[in-house]
Every structure is written in C-alpha cells, then in structure tokens.
Amino acid sequence: MSPTPSELESIRQCWFLTGATASGKSQLSLRLAEQLNAEIISLDSMAIYREMDLGTAKPNAAARQAVPHHLIDILWPNDSYSVTQYRAAACDKMAEIRSRGREVLFVGGTALYLQALLKGIFAGPPADWAFRQAIEEEVQAVGIECLHERLKSVDPLSADKLHPNDTKRIVRALEVLHLTGQPISHQQREFERSFRPEQCRVFWLHRPRPELHQRIEQRVESMFQAGLIEEVAGLLAKYGELSHTANQAVGYKEVIEHLRRGLSMADTIEQVKIRTRRFARAQETWFRNMSENRPIEVSGPLDSAEVAAQIIDSGRILAD
16 A cells, blocks of 8 residues: 555655654653644554553653643554554544644654555555464574575565564565565565655654663663553453554563463563563664664753754755
8 A cells, every 4th residue: 555645745744753662752752742833643553552551651641741642542452453554543643633733743663653654555465373373483493593594595685674683574574475475575666665864854863772771671670660560460350362462562471471471570571671672673773774764863861952953953844
C-alpha cells in the first residue's frame, strides 16, 4: 500500500522525534510540542496497550494533560494490532489535529511505524505462526547468526539490509520466501522511495552508546522498583494470555517467564537489561540506515529548550 502524493505531502509536513529507548525523547517532546503548538501522536507499538504502563515508559498523566497525546491506551493487552491499522489511525489523527490548526509531532522509537508512514507498507502474506515457532526454536538451538547466513544465501539483498541480530525481520524475510516463493526484497522495491533529510522533519535523538546503556540500566531498575512484576501478574490474572505482540514486549516477556518458570529475580532483571540493550542497538541500526533521519547528538543532562530550538530551526524550511 503506497502513500498517495497528497498523503506524502501531509506526512512530510509533520514533525518526527525518534530515537532508541531511554534516549530522552519523552522529556524533549513536551518542550518541542509546546514551542510548535503541536499535539503528539505516539510512534510506539507498545504504548497502544492499556494497563501496560511501567514496562512501556508511557508519558505520565501530567505530561498527557500538558500536551494532548494520541494512539496511547487504545487497545486491551489481548488485542491484536497491525502496522496497517496503525498507519490508518495515525493518518486520521493527523488530519484531525490539523483541522484544529495545530502542528503534528510524532514521538517514539518504533522504526517500523516510522517507515510505514514515510514509505508506505508492504503487507505481504499473513503470518504463519507454525513456521515462526519452528524458526524461533531454531534460533534458540543454533543462534540468529545461522539464520542470517541462510537468508544471505536465498535473499542477499534483504540480508545486506538487516542487522545480523534483527531476529524479527530476518524471520519475516524467511517467512515471506517460504509462503510466496519470492524474496521479500523483490516485493518491496516499490516502497524504497526515500526523502532527503532536508525534505522532511525527522529527527533522531542520539546518545553515545555507553551513556545510553547506563540510562537503560537505570530505567530497567526503576521499572522493577515501581512494580513491574505486580503489573504483569495482574495482566496475566485478568487476561490469561496477552496478544502475540504484547507478549513479546521487552520486559514483559522476561517477567512472564519469571512468573511461569521460576527464573530468579536477579536473573530476570539482568535479562531485561540485556534484551533492552540489544533492542536499542537494533533501533539505532535502523535509524542510521534511514536517509530521512537527521541525528541530534546529545550527551549528559538534556537541555530541552536548547535542543527543541535546534530542531525547530533545522526543520523550519523544507526543500521541495
């Protein structure tokens, strides 16, 4: 599903603030929204779920009262949701916000949502959960590197674009080949359109890796201190099973294993830290490879007013 020219122009006029988990997007977004007279549309695939609060680091009630936020808490944890549904909802919200004479600011770190907005969506065949389960078991047995090598032999174009640790998209590429007999790279060519950075307003908040890792460790520890175990236990008691997407959320997956399989608390916390660091690396690889992104280098305490002014100044004039 390719964007129409009018959709592309509307999206190009929006502001985007993205970056890895724990980079400081939420703090900065409030100042940026205030200076732009903007409302925020979440660009986060886990913030859409109600009652999943601590592990998703959603904006708190005060932030949401200060600046209107959209596409947060719109589903129950056992509901399914697709990228196609997100894109349609985001475009509807975009038009609604503009009708009030306000700017649109997308904020979040889900790179797939960002790409869907800027380039459109290659929907492909529906998921084959039996195939995915078999592949995931293979990953556990031989490691994702072996699957990346397999993809390289059957779809070198996709393998070259994907980070060797990007399990989700390596599995999807193999799944599409399995179901259609054609490499996903051949089917995605019509979605390879790219903007130059000066043609859009996509800003990537980037921190040095050691600093980002330290912030991740602090966030994970704070999540557990705030009651993440109790939150997940309550979700399981209420819903039994979460949706496939919600069940795989960083932090939630590990806590579910802790509750059901008896993994120690210390090991659970460490596993969440490890997986969050890996997730952040995958995010940054994706953002680095998106031509639209303009990196905003930050380090240490964030001066929101200064960085917001820098972003606004950079994005004020768009090239044709």
